[in-house]
Amino acid sequence: xxxxxxxxxxxxxxxxxxxxxxxxxxxxxxxxxxxxxxxxxxxxxxxxxxxxxxxxxxxxxxxxxxxxxxxxxxxxxxxxxxxxxxxxxxxxxxxxxxxxxxxxxxxxxxxxxxxxxxxxxxxxxxxxxxxxxxxxxxxxxxxxxxxxxxxxxxxxxxxxxxxxxxxxxxxxxxxxxxxxxxxxxxxxxxxxxxxxxxxxxxxxxxxxxxxxxxxxxxxxxxxxxxxxxxxxxxxxxxxxxxxxxxxxxxxxxxxxxxxxxxxxxxxxxxxxxxxxxxxxxxxxxxxxxxxxxxxxxxxxxxxxxxxxxxxxxxxxxxxxxxxxxxxxxxxxxxxxxxxxxxxxxxxx
Numbered sequence: 039x040x041x042x043x044x045x046x047x048x049x050x051x052x053x054x055x056x057x058x059x060x061x062x063x064x065x066x067x068x069x070x071x072x073x074x075x076x077x078x079x080x081x082x083x084x085x086x087x088x089x090x091x092x093x094x095x096x097x098x099x100x101x102x103x104x105x106x107x108x109x110x111x112x113x114x115x116x117x118x119x120x121x122x123x124x125x126x127x128x129x130x131x132x133x134x135x136x137x138x139x140x141x142x143x144x145x146x147x148x149x150x151x152x153x154x155x156x157x158x159x160x161x162x163x164x165x166x167x168x169x170x171x172x173x174x175x176x177x178x179x180x181x182x183x184x185x186x187x188x189x190x191x192x193x194x195x196x197x198x199x200x201x202x203x204x205x206x207x208x209x210x211x212x213x214x215x216x217x218x219x220x221x222x223x224x225x226x227x228x229x230x231x232x233x234x235x236x237x238x239x240x241x242x243x244x245x246x247x248x249x250x251x252x253x254x255x256x257x258x259x260x261x262x263x264x265x266x267x268x269x270x271x272x273x274x275x276x277x278x279x280x281x282x283x284x285x286x287x288x289x290x291x292x293x294x295x296x297x298x299x300x301x302x303x304x305x306x307x308x309x310x311x312x313x314x315x316x317x318x319x320x321x322x323x324x325x326x327x328x329x330x331x332x333x334x335x336x337x338x339x340x341x342x343x344x345x346x347x348x349x350x351x352x353x354x355x356x357x358x359x360x361x362x363x364x365x366x367x368x369x370x371x372x373x374x375x376x377x378x379x380x381x382x383x384x385x386x
Contacts, residue, residue, distance in 0.1 A: 214284025
């Protein structure tokens with residue numbers, strides 16, 4: 039093994055600010071493994087860091103190796119590693135939890151009070167090698183292609199979102215067709231949602247993917263009123279479930295108005311804007327159930343994902359629109375910035 043590795047570093051506190059650098063290969067300490075990265079996917083969070091927005095400026099200390107979606111092989115184990123061995127094909131849960139706070143001990147590690155994230159709080163996976171805790175390392179099925187294994191983090195977000203409400207055999211809308219929204223469409227198709235309404239403002243590139251994934255209705259909200267469209271097709275009753283993935287305040291309001299009485303609104307989209315809601319008439323008097331989603335439930339979501347991928351019913355390949363060499367990372371970020379892609383995977 040060489041002594042140094044290539045890695046993508048947020049080197050400067052400014053928009054872009056990314057550099058390919060040479061760093062010493064880290065060594066695994068107690069309870070950790072060294073993974074040779076095969077594939078790494080660009081996430082919306084990485085784009086926030088690329089743009090150096092308010093969240094990034096508050097959270098990320100440069101220089102930092104970014105990235106948190108990956109797959110690879112274990113090449114070295116540290117002391118006290120008991121369950122993984124050299125050669126294992128793995129990916130990683132990117133939320134590092136303390137294991138001791140009330141939420142962790144109650145089985146809610148995805149909302150650990152002290153969690154840290156790889157790629158922004160600690161060095162991430164946009165590198166030839168990454169050290170990762172054994173407890174956060176997931177053993178992949180050997181038949182799972184590395185470019186698919188690399189997107190299990192956002193796929194897990196989509197699965198957590200879909201399973202927060204009863205979507206099987208029900209009418210469901212997905213507002214926002216970014217990568218997680220598209221993955222939610224794929225999951226809904228796999229589990230047998232009755233009718234899937236895929237709604238975006240005007241990104242026809244991603245709307246086309248939603249149609250290929252099996253959405254029954256694909257709606258450009260810039261061209262037609264999404265609420266009227268849904269109500270006309272549900273006899274004025276509304277949908278059973280709305281998944282809000284865009285973070286748009288307007289989409290959230292439309293989503294509420296698309297719901298039937300006692301329907302479920304599941305929120306995973308985030309926004310820096312203030313949202314104004316008519317809580318009395320749109321929520322309380324209509325008995326709407328609202329669910330907030332963050333990350334993946336540890337480890338419930340991962341086992342759900344493993345089963346869905348093994349079933350053969352979950353089709354995610356159309357969402358992986360670009361597979362680029364690691365050195366072409368700037369092209370990947372340009373595609374993400376222009377929203378002319380699904381998932382972008384960098385291959386080492």
